[in-house]
Amino acid sequence: MSGKPGYHGRILEIDLSSGKSRTVAIAPEDLDKFVGGQGLGMKLLWDRLKKPGIDALSPENPLMFIPGPFSGLPVPSSSRTCVVTKSPITAPLTSEHRHASTVTYSNMGGFFGPEIRFAGYDGLVVIGKARELSYIVIDDDKVSIRDARKFKGMRTDAFDRAFLEELGDRKYKTVYIGPAGENLIPYSSIIHTAGRAAGRGGSGCVMGSKNLKAIAVKGSGQPGVADHERFLTALEKARRALYGTTYAKSWAEQGTARAIVGNSNAGTESVRNYREGTFTEADKIGGDAARRDVWVRDFACYCCPLACKKSGVTKGKYGGVVHDGPEYETGVMLGSNLMISDMPGLLRAIYNIDDLGLDQISTGNVIGFLMEAYEKGMIDRKFLDGIDLKWGSVDATLAMIEKIAAKDGVGALAAQGVANLSRHIGQGSEKFAIHVKGLELAAHNIQGNQPRALSYVTASRGACHMSGNNIAMQNRRAMLDSTGMCFFPTFEPALEEPMLELLSAITGHEYHQAEFEKAGERIFNLEKMFNYREGFRRGDDKLPDRFFEDAFTIGAKKGAVLDRKKFEDMLTTYYRDRGWDTVTTKPGEAKLKELGLENI
Amino acid sequence: MTKENGGTFTRREFLKGVGVGGGALVLFGQFGIHSAAWALSGEATLKMVVVDYKKCTGCRTCETACSSRNKPAAVGGKELPGLGNPYFANIKVHNFNPDVDVPNVCAMCADTPCAKACPVEPDGKTGRRAFYRDDASHTMHNDASRCIGCGSCAKACASQRTGVIRPNPETGKPERMCTLCGGDPQCVKRCPFGALSYVEVRRDRKFYGLGPEKIAAELARNWYGTAEFGGVK
Numbered sequence: 001m002s003g004k005p006g007y008h009g010r011i012l013e014i015d016l017s018s019g020k021s022r023t024v025a026i027a028p029e030d031l032d033k034f035v036g037g038q039g040l041g042m043k044l045l046w047d048r049l050k051k052p053g054i055d056a057l058s059p060e061n062p063l064m065f066i067p068g069p070f071s072g073l074p075v076p077s078s079s080r081t082c083v084v085t086k087s088p089i090t091a092p093l094t095s096e097h098r099h100a101s102t103v104t105y106s107n108m109g110g111f112f113g114p115e116i117r118f119a120g121y122d123g124l125v126v127i128g129k130a131r132e133l134s135y136i137v138i139d140d141d142k143v144s145i146r147d148a149r150k151f152k153g154m155r156t157d158a159f160d161r162a163f164l165e166e167l168g169d170r171k172y173k174t175v176y177i178g179p180a181g182e183n184l185i186p187y188s189s190i191i192h193t194a195g196r197a198a199g200r201g202g203s204g205c206v207m208g209s210k211n212l213k214a215i216a217v218k219g220s221g222q223p224g225v226a227d228h229e230r231f232l233t234a235l236e237k238a239r240r241a242l243y244g245t246t247y248a249k250s251w252a253e254q255g256t257a258r259a260i261v262g263n264s265n266a267g268t269e270s271v272r273n274y275r276e277g278t279f280t281e282a283d284k285i286g287g288d289a290a291r292r293d294v295w296v297r298d299f300a301c302y303c304c305p306l307a308c309k310k311s312g313v314t315k316g317k318y319g320g321v322v323h324d325g326p327e328y329e330t331g332v333m334l335g336s337n338l339m340i341s342d343m344p345g346l347l348r349a350i351y352n353i354d355d356l357g358l359d360q361i362s363t364g365n366v367i368g369f370l371m372e373a374y375e376k377g378m379i380d381r382k383f384l385d386g387i388d389l390k391w392g393s394v395d396a397t398l399a400m401i402e403k404i405a406a407k408d409g410v411g412a413l414a415a416q417g418v419a420n421l422s423r424h425i426g427q428g429s430e431k432f433a434i435h436v437k438g439l440e441l442a443a444h445n446i447q448g449n450q451p452r453a454l455s456y457v458t459a460s461r462g463a464c465h466m467s468g469n470n471i472a473m474q475n476r477r478a479m480l481d482s483t484g485m486c487f488f489p490t491f492e493p494a495l496e497e498p499m500l501e502l503l504s505a506i507t508g509h510e511y512h513q514a515e516f517e518k519a520g521e522r523i524f525n526l527e528k529m530f531n532y533r534e535g536f537r538r539g540d541d542k543l544p545d546r547f548f549e550d551a552f553t554i555g556a557k558k559g560a561v562l563d564r565k566k567f568e569d570m571l572t573t574y575y576r577d578r579g580w581d582t583v584t585t586k587p588g589e590a591k592l593k594e595l596g597l598e599n600i
Numbered sequence: 601m602t603k604e605n606g607g608t609f610t611r612r613e614f615l616k617g618v619g620v621g622g623g624a625l626v627l628f629g630q631f632g633i634h635s636a637a638w639a640l641s642g643e644a645t646l647k648m649v650v651v652d653y654k655k656c657t658g659c660r661t662c663e664t665a666c667s668s669r670n671k672p673a674a675v676g677g678k679e680l681p682g683l684g685n686p687y688f689a690n691i692k693v694h695n696f697n698p699d700v701d702v703p704n705v706c707a708m709c710a711d712t713p714c715a716k717a718c719p720v721e722p723d724g725k726t727g728r729r730a731f732y733r734d735d736a737s738h739t740m741h742n743d744a745s746r747c748i749g750c751g752s753c754a755k756a757c758a759s760q761r762t763g764v765i766r767p768n769p770e771t772g773k774p775e776r777m778c779t780l781c782g783g784d785p786q787c788v789k790r791c792p793f794g795a796l797s798y799v800e801v802r803r804d805r806k807f808y809g810l811g812p813e814k815i816a817a818e819l820a821r822n823w824y825g826t827a828e829f830g831g832v833k
Contacts, residue, residue, distance in 0.1 A: 074683070221687075239790070300657035300658060302659065302660055304659050307659070311698055321824050
């Protein structure tokens, strides 16, 4: 124990090669400077991978599940776990290091992060590689690694149930991979509660490389806080800021799905492989339609008053239980982006992707690319193993999803991600292979939204829509994702003051807004240092040509297209404002010193 | 329909609300299985915590609120509400797949199979066994000084009713009986979704308390039309 309030001061390290586990103290200074979640994960990765070019799929690469200082306390929406590891999907244009890739982090809601803290840890770090497919069980300080061979190939929905049955205690909170992760698809997800995912950036692939099918955690403890009374007072204020508000109700009503129609109308949606910003049939797959035809109940993550998760049921050929969706990202990537407007078909695709343990965003992006290449005659039906992969075809989409997860035929190519796939196809298809640094873009289109383009190109994990449209947003979100709190409630301005108050009361470290953002800036810069060391330079902060050449032909932003000069000027200003070299993007000495990163 | 902050249901309102003859879905959704059967019995009233399963989102805030009150913390010589460790909560939200969440709390059964199962000789003066019901609040209590930690109460509860009572892993003595927080149940007060109510319902009723698995199975069938779910056979 470090004695640092708000923390246990230790992580649990499980070495799958030796079969042994141990607790490792975290330096109190690291908790002050890197907080938890994304930040602490980055610091641990930095400390453990001391040289660039380590293969993300090697036993050395740590797979980390990091909650934050809010986790395990009844702070509203403090449900998040950040999965941090080295990315198996990103790559620089050139690097002297063979396996160069970025950091990756994927932030997941639910109940897993709080449970890690109940079990007595500020994070789980998995290293090594098990000889056979295995799972880890953590019950407070009891840790065991067990044989998971009988679950080999099991899809996540069935596994979610079978695993709890095997454990014999439903209080365990579990995360697991599906067939995609076992098959080392670079964009595999880690699934929790059958319908929540650490989706982006391939953490499920890293988990698969360790022969790790699942982790189960339960615990009876809780971290303490620095100032108990102050905590209780701030907790009341935080609840008052959200409970029963129009803001909270709006999330419960439609979740992120509200934006499916909203962003289409605004011309900022990913449609037809990013060719357009508006989908004329968006209303068929939007929040209103889902509320009317699909959703049965609203669900919330740990202590969250928003309840943005929806479950329901559909009928007909594609019918069945819907664990979640459409959400904005899933609904658009598998709907608008593929021109699919059949709601049950869309939800079947979303369900199957989660069931196989793939990332929804990358999968939808890759299939959209293939549809366009097929339409343009760059690939034929033979290339696609007979699949007639036309825009809007649910059956073709479902067939392709299965092939990707199984690495079967064309699926083995598609599984390598859109960057590698376009390199294979050639013929100028790179122009519409929509990725940055090898990670596929998400459901926000950018011909008419240059600030979001900045988020995609400068984000630390490749094309990330969540990173932030400017420096202040990026710093703030890097910090938010380090606390364990979800960022959805934080759009409510009334939550700001109690949130900072809570963080200060818990940790004993005074977090005013400036300090909060400073910590985020430190985290973001350490990520940059990691990526820079791997060989990423300004040339890697690059968008595909489509965004500069293919103006939208329909919708509110008809005619919109990015301007190369304006875009490069924006980047130059960005690097300068960041205190980075505008040619190489290397973080400057002065900035590192200001952030206390000069001797790291 | 559900009233928050200690609202009261008359029997008539209740009957209107559940739509007698309107089917089990409404009944389960609005009030839970125990209280429905109980309310229809036409007996005298009692206040207890009832669940609206349709409103519950599974966020578990109730667990933290319960724990905060019932497991207070000693801070600088003062007793303050605790930090809400759900491990110590008397109300437990059980999560299932597909999504069904069942908050499980002491049903305050009129016939107290838990207390009847207690093998400790009744006290000469009070007539109470170690495990007993308080006549004023109707909450269940355990006299730790007389309790032998045999777990009979928990077994009776698990096999016949909600299964909410849990023997302490070290002492074997029962825990998790709802205290009603002295008449101001914190779970009800803190639920962000109004899924819990502290309402006056009928007392001395014929009680059919069910465990969370059975309730969840029924809800899953109604909501999703699924027979297989949750790792529960």
